[in-house]
Amino acid sequence: MEDRHLLDEDVIRRTLGTALKRGGDFAEVFVEEKTSSSASLDDGRVEEVSSSRRRGVGIRVVVGETTGFAHTADLSEEGLRSAAEAAAGAAQGSSGVRDVGAFSRKTVEPTHAVRDYPESIDKEIKVEALRRADAAARAEGGAIAQVSASYADSRRRILVANSDGLIAGDEQIRTRFSVNAVATGDTGLQTGTESPGRTVGWELLEEFPPEQTAQIAARRALSKLEARPAPSGKWPVVLKKGAGGVLFHEACGHGLEADLVARDASIFKGRVGEQVASSLVTVVDDGRLAREWGAYGIDDEGAAAQRNVLIEDGVLTDYMWDLLRARKEGRQSSGNGRRETYMNLPMVRMTNTFLERGETDPDDIISATPYGIYCVALGGGQVNTATGDFVFGVTEAYLIENGVLTAPLRNAQLIGNGAEALRAIDLVGNDFDTWAGTCGKDGQGVPVSSGQPTLRVSELTVGGTGA
Amino acid sequence: MTSKRDLLVIAREIAGSARGAEQIEARVGRGRDTDVEVLRGSVESLTVAESEGVTIRVVVDGRQGVASAGSLDPEIVAATLEDARDNARFAEPDEFSGLATPAELGDAIVPELDLWRDDLALIPTEEKVAMALELERAVLSANSLVRGVESSSYGDGSNESALVTSTGIEAFHRRTTASLGASALAGPDSDTQTGYGFSVGRTVSDLDFEYAANQAANRAVRLLGATQPATQRIPVILDPLVARTILALIISALGAESVQKGRSMFAGRLGEAIGSPIVNLIEDPTNPDAFGATPYDSEGAPTRRVNLVTAGVLNAYLHNVTTARRGKTVTTGSALGSGVGARAAYLRPGPLSVEELFASVPSALYVQSVSGIHSGTSTVSGDFSVGAEGLMVRDGVFAEPVREATIASTLPRILLDIAQIGSDLTWLPGGGAGMTLLISDMMLSGS
Numbered sequence: 001m002e003d004r005h006l007l008d009e010d011v012i013r014r015t016l017g018t019a020l021k022r023g024g025d026f027a028e029v030f031v032e033e034k035t036s037s038s039a040s041l042d043d044g045r046v047e048e049v050s051s052s053r054r055r056g057v058g059i060r061v062v063v064g065e066t067t068g069f070a071h072t073a074d075l076s077e078e079g080l081r082s083a084a085e086a087a088a089g090a091a092q093g094s095s096g097v098r099d100v101g102a103f104s105r106k107t108v109e110p111t112h113a114v115r116d117y118p119e120s121i122d123k124e125i126k127v128e129a130l131r132r133a134d135a136a137a138r139a140e141g142g143a144i145a146q147v148s149a150s151y152a153d154s155r156r157r158i159l160v161a162n163s164d165g166l167i168a169g170d171e172q173i174r175t176r177f178s179v180n181a182v183a184t185g186d187t188g189l190q191t192g193t194e195s196p197g198r199t200v201g202w203e204l205l206e207e208f209p210p211e212q213t214a215q216i217a218a219r220r221a222l223s224k225l226e227a228r229p230a231p232s233g234k235w236p237v238v239l240k241k242g243a244g245g246v247l248f249h250e251a252c253g254h255g256l257e258a259d260l261v262a263r264d265a266s267i268f269k270g271r272v273g274e275q276v277a278s279s280l281v282t283v284v285d286d287g288r289l290a291r292e293w294g295a296y297g298i299d300d301e302g303a304a305a306q307r308n309v310l311i312e313d314g315v316l317t318d319y320m321w322d323l324l325r326a327r328k329e330g331r332q333s334s335g336n337g338r339r340e341t342y343m344n345l346p347m348v349r350m351t352n353t354f355l356e357r358g359e360t361d362p363d364d365i366i367s368a369t370p371y372g373i374y375c376v377a378l379g380g381g382q383v384n385t386a387t388g389d390f391v392f393g394v395t396e397a398y399l400i401e402n403g404v405l406t407a408p409l410r411n412a413q414l415i416g417n418g419a420e421a422l423r424a425i426d427l428v429g430n431d432f433d434t435w436a437g438t439c440g441k442d443g444q445g446v447p448v449s450s451g452q453p454t455l456r457v458s459e460l461t462v463g464g465t466g467a
Numbered sequence: 468m469t470s471k472r473d474l475l476v477i478a479r480e481i482a483g484s485a486r487g488a489e490q491i492e493a494r495v496g497r498g499r500d501t502d503v504e505v506l507r508g509s510v511e512s513l514t515v516a517e518s519e520g521v522t523i524r525v526v527v528d529g530r531q532g533v534a535s536a537g538s539l540d541p542e543i544v545a546a547t548l549e550d551a552r553d554n555a556r557f558a559e560p561d562e563f564s565g566l567a568t569p570a571e572l573g574d575a576i577v578p579e580l581d582l583w584r585d586d587l588a589l590i591p592t593e594e595k596v597a598m599a600l601e602l603e604r605a606v607l608s609a610n611s612l613v614r615g616v617e618s619s620s621y622g623d624g625s626n627e628s629a630l631v632t633s634t635g636i637e638a639f640h641r642r643t644t645a646s647l648g649a650s651a652l653a654g655p656d657s658d659t660q661t662g663y664g665f666s667v668g669r670t671v672s673d674l675d676f677e678y679a680a681n682q683a684a685n686r687a688v689r690l691l692g693a694t695q696p697a698t699q700r701i702p703v704i705l706d707p708l709v710a711r712t713i714l715a716l717i718i719s720a721l722g723a724e725s726v727q728k729g730r731s732m733f734a735g736r737l738g739e740a741i742g743s744p745i746v747n748l749i750e751d752p753t754n755p756d757a758f759g760a761t762p763y764d765s766e767g768a769p770t771r772r773v774n775l776v777t778a779g780v781l782n783a784y785l786h787n788v789t790t791a792r793r794g795k796t797v798t799t800g801s802a803l804g805s806g807v808g809a810r811a812a813y814l815r816p817g818p819l820s821v822e823e824l825f826a827s828v829p830s831a832l833y834v835q836s837v838s839g840i841h842s843g844t845s846t847v848s849g850d851f852s853v854g855a856e857g858l859m860v861r862d863g864v865f866a867e868p869v870r871e872a873t874i875a876s877t878l879p880r881i882l883l884d885i886a887q888i889g890s891d892l893t894w895l896p897g898g899g900a901g902m903t904l905l906i907s908d909m910m911l912s913g914s
Contacts, residue, residue: 037554043728045561047531048805049554053547054537067512073519073538090513090592123557146729182730182847189732189847224848232698232912263506264652265617265661345512379842386617386652386659389870391854393842411852413843413873413912442618461695463852463873463912 006031006159016100018084023093026062028162032342036154041130058342061091106168108297112290114173116202118153129210136211140218146182160302170297175204179214183221192220197436223408230412236372237460242433245450250383251390251418257348258325267388276316277422283311287351293436294351294448301337322348340444354451358428362454365427367403374398388418413463429454478631485633490566492524496628503599503621525551529560563792568634575769578753582642584670605680615652636767653687662686693868696913702831703909707901720846722807723790732849741781742882747815748776759810759898766802813900817888826863833857849877875910
């Protein structure tokens with residue numbers, strides 16, 4: 001691994017010693033170095049090119065139920081000692097000195113290779129991709145009145161070492177390309193957005209050429225000009241592959257995070273072994289899903305990412321765990337301990353969360369639906385994890401009439417309850433796609449993906465402005 | 468902690484390295500934060516940390532490059548400056564871009580704002596921990612239907628920053644903030660409701676943990692037994708937090724950047740009535756009560772009071788130096804990051820107390836929280852359709868709670884439909900103020 005330069009092992013060992021000098025059950029040093037770059041085009045012009053870098057260390061000390069935490073951007077041994085003392089003081093330990101023994105290095109095979117590292121690509125090539133996207137979006141028709149496009153890439157290197165003797169490192173590369181188009185027509189202004197992202201370098205643009213991303217965004221905006229308000233009421237809802245994963249991420253995934261379960265804030269508390277979903281439903285969180293936006297080698301506590309089956313054939317099988325929750329239960333972390341930066345404490349987070357594919361041809365799902373809503377793209381949404389209630393905006397949708405897609409719809413919202421929606425899934429397609437996003441929890445945002453095959457929920461409340 | 472001179476010296480050094488046609492703006496800052504999370508009577512985590520950072524903007528012949536770093540280490544600062552210079556080479560020129568100049572800012576004066584409390588640094592950590600624990604106890608005892616506390620926390624921060632440009636602008640300011648927040652869980656497993664309560668200020672003595680605790684408990688308990696309401700058109704009362712959220716969406720369309728780029732529903736409407744006659748929308752970062760208060764903006768221009776909407780008529784857009792040049796006007800001191808934005812917007816309060824406002828309609832939906840704001844609303848098209856939970860109000864008092872509902876209108880329509888503005892102006896964390904609002908008509912969708 002290339003992470004050795006981040007911090008010397010002997011310095012780490014002495015820092016952990018300082019962190020535990022007032023006693024404690026556990027101490028950890030987390031080193032992070034991240035460089036990112038981005039550029040934005042708006043109104044036909046590359047407006048701004050920017051970059052950022054950060055490097056620092058987060059130190060935590062656990063004494064009983066209490067975690068003391070301090071962080072610093074000063075990587076000198078003196079800076080680390082002072083942060084370690086602050087963390088030890090905050091944890092309020094009082095007894096015995098613990099020695100930190102020899103480290104055993106954990107190595108994890110990367111799920112995939114990165115070909116074109118962000119810094120290896122000339123900035124002129126990157127901004128040229130923005131111009132290509134601008135031209136392609138505008139070529140979709142005179143109704144396209146405004147276009148903005150941006151790319152963002154990052155390289156994050158981490159090193160984790162703890163008083164259990166673990167030391168492990170990882171390198172995480174991410175690239176994202178976004179296009180937003182504004183279309184103008186008789187119904188006013190409408191917008192369309194598309195922003196693919198992967199844990200790869202600039203080769204992202206081979207899988208998702210700028211022109212293709214621009215066309216999707218522009219056509220989404222144009223279709224909304226023609227769209228009519230969605231009908232309010234309870235209807236069957238067909239979610240296109242990839243589009244609905246975020247709904248299950250929000251409405252079910254969060255409730256399967258062990259910290260929320262422990263806080264009594266999950267509808268899934270105490271229900272392992274129970275049938276909580278339709279038997280057609282298997283939900284998996286897999287941090288090793290290659291190239292996906294939420295993939296990594298090790299989590300931010302040094303645990304290897306892994307595939308975790310959360311719901312199998314409708315039966316709740318397990319929650320997701322970070323190190324501290326797992327220690328309390330005497331089990332292993334599931335590799336879901338993540339933090340936004342070295343300045344944050346880790347907590348249980350999802351990675352790539354998806355419903356597994358089924359057996360039905362997706363076309364048959366639409367043709368089996370006499371009347372309903374077909375959702376092609378959802379926006380963000382919110383969920384009350386304690387109740388499972390959710391609301392999602394739909395950014396591209398069509399009416400299904402007599403088993404055929406008809407009018408485009410706008411202004412639709414899906415409203416429901418996660419557990420009820422899981423039980424109401426009655427058709428699951430044999431296709432699959434994912435969607436990249438940022439998941440927010442307690443003020444920390446981390447990259448995740450969500451996925452699902454085309455599927456039908458037999459009944460969901462659709463909030464719209466039409467009759 | 469650092470001294471004012473220290474930060475200004477670093478910023479001056481960076482800005483002073485401008486060569487030839489180059490313009491350089493340096494923003495440097497340092498901060499100290501404390502954060503306490505408690506759970507079930509014990510400290511779950513205590514974070515004490517210092518942080519620092521620099522953001523450098525370089526403009527050469529109208530081309531703009533930006534770079535930032537989370538460190539003031541001289542080597543990293545030097546590398547960051549080179550990054551910004553390199554980035555500028557790849558941007559395309561804009562005749563209107565470039566740093567503000569003192570001449571352009573005219574005689575606008577940087578207001579004196581007292582946003583710093585010396586005592587915050589002297590308060591022992593134990594006292595802060597005790598407040599978070601006390602808050603958790605207070606939430607549990609506020610109402611017998613509260614069965615747990617999902618989170619209870621105390622946080623504070625002290626931040627100092629300096630801005631220097633090679634065009635001759637220099638500014639420094641510092642601020643402290645302190646806050647308490649708790650989330651209550653009420654009801655049985657089958658009908659769990661959560662409610663958030665908070666109290667914010669500039670130091671510990673500004674905080675009111677009983678207020679925060681009662682707010683958290685009440686907001687959770689009063690939703691117990693919520694059901695899906697019938698679909699109907701109905702007057703809607705917005706809680707101050709929700710009102711602030713919706714006002715923020717409306718104000719973002721009043722930024723000159725979105726107007727000039729054809730991305731605002733209010734483009735070309737200056738001088739026209741865009742709100743009901745009782746609407747006076749004001750942005751005023753010089754008000755020290757506002758948590759977004761600041762004496763100068765991200766470009767170093769002095770902030771000022773801007774009357775955006777007066778008696779329903781659109782009066783002004785928010786400008787930074789670039790949009791002002793393009794629009795042949797002057798900056799309103801509203802530069803925010805690389806763009807334009809509001810920090811301390813509010814509606815001038817109306818005459819009615821909350822009780823009087825409730826009693827002013829026979830029935831209404833009181834909206835306590837909204838969800839799906841980012842996907843269900845658009846400041847470009849004005850679309851507004853969001854998830855809502857709250858309670859029905861009949862004859863001036865709360866009736867049954869509702870959930871799994873949406874409310875819909877359009878953002879321009881909401882501004883025109885403001886029928887009453889409560890007198891309960893409340894400054895909120897994150898900037899801006901809220902107050903109870905009566906909207907005469909919205910579409911409520913349920914069963």
